[in-house]
Amino acid sequence: MDRTTAQQIWGLMAAFATAVFQRHMLPVMRPSHVAAGEGVIDVLAIVKTGEGHTEWLIVELDQCGTDMLTAIAKRCKYLVGGGLARGKS
Numbered sequence: 219m220d221r222t223t224a225q226q227i228w229g230l231m232a233a234f235a236t237a238v239f240q241r242h243m244l245p246v247m248r249p250s251h252v253a254a255g256e257g258v259i260d261v262l263a264i265v266k267t268g269e270g271h272t273e274w275l276i277v278e279l280d281q282c283g284t285d286m287l288t289a290i291a292k293r294c295k296y297l298v299g300g301g302l303a304r305g306k307s
Contacts, residue, residue, distance in 0.1 A: 261297075
């Protein structure tokens with residue numbers, strides 16, 4: 219096998235490995251976001267840590283594994299209903 223053929227084979231193998239990683243591993247490594255209070259992050263502990271010197275509590279939701287409006291409603295209910303924020307629950 220000449221050098222050019224070997225380089226082409228390695229290039230194809232690298233492209234295949236990248237495609238397999240992106241298709242099958244990234245979704246596992248980056249799980250979907252969920253509504254506050256439903257995931258593994260202890261939101262209550264984070265909020266309590268800032269008590270007394272926190273003026274704003276901002277909850278970001280860039281993407282979600284469920285319906286976005288449902289997730290926003292759940293977050294609002296969790297944060298306001300649990301006394302972590304003010305607003306309409």
